[in-house]
Amino acid sequence: MNADLAALLVVQQDDDAIRAIEARGADLAPRLAAMDAARRRATDDVARTTGTLEKEVVRQRALEARTAEHRERHSKNVAVLDQAHKVKEATAAMSQVEAAARVLADDETELLALTRRIAELRSATTAARAYLETLEASQAEARQVVETDRLVIERELTTARSRRAESAKTVGPSLLSKYDRVQLRRKSTALFALNGFSCGSCDTAISLQRRPAMTSGQQAIEVCEGCGVLLYLQRPAE
Numbered sequence: 252m253n254a255d256l257a258a259l260l261v262v263q264q265d266d267d268a269i270r271a272i273e274a275r276g277a278d279l280a281p282r283l284a285a286m287d288a289a290r291r292r293a294t295d296d297v298a299r300t301t302g303t304l305e306k307e308v309v310r311q312r313a314l315e316a317r318t319a320e321h322r323e324r325h326s327k328n329v330a331v332l333d334q335a336h337k338v339k340e341a342t343a344a345m346s347q348v349e350a351a352a353r354v355l356a357d358d359e360t361e362l363l364a365l366t367r368r369i370a371e372l373r374s375a376t377t378a379a380r381a382y383l384e385t386l387e388a389s390q391a392e393a394r395q396v397v398e399t400d401r402l403v404i405e406r407e408l409t410t411a412r413s414r415r416a417e418s419a420k421t422v423g424p425s426l427l428s429k430y431d432r433v434q435l436r437r438k439s440t441a442l443f444a445l446n447g448f449s450c451g452s453c454d455t456a457i458s459l460q461r462r463p464a465m466t467s468g469q470q471a472i473e474v475c476e477g478c479g480v481l482l483y484l485q486r487p488a489e
Contacts, residue, residue, distance in 0.1 A: 253471035
């Protein structure tokens, strides 16, 4: 077998190994993304319920102040009614008492509903925070596993890339450059054995004019006219 071809096949084996390791590394991303998405949803839920609770508490305080003001006004109107001696005065005072009572009743009804809503929001906020804490605790071990896997993959990649760099030194610069362009473009195998006299990748037949050079060994590697991969003739002894 041609020395450059043999060396290039070793480089390709190294590249295949690197891609396999990189694929394992790529598989870690969806796992982390799923955990991040779950944590983000839980965090957003805590923020949403907490924010709503804070707004409703502010509204409750304002409503309590308004209700207290209306209650005081109602009490004054009742006092005026109690002191009225004339029918006209009593009628006017009664009208004011009834109007203030209606406003006060509306305030108290709204305040009661708001108090219940705040209680529900407090429960929801507590539950959301508890869920977030539980989720983070359950994810801690899984994240540690992913991190351990990532470190292992990084070490394996460093070793594989160093091995590939050494293998590449034995290939002629021109051939290596041609090979690198093809495999980087395809992100997969770049060098294929001929299947008969057809491309082992796309099955395109090489021209009759190019076959003698390959069979005689004068041209060990050719470029496929169909898909652009590199081709070589695998001899029986190989």
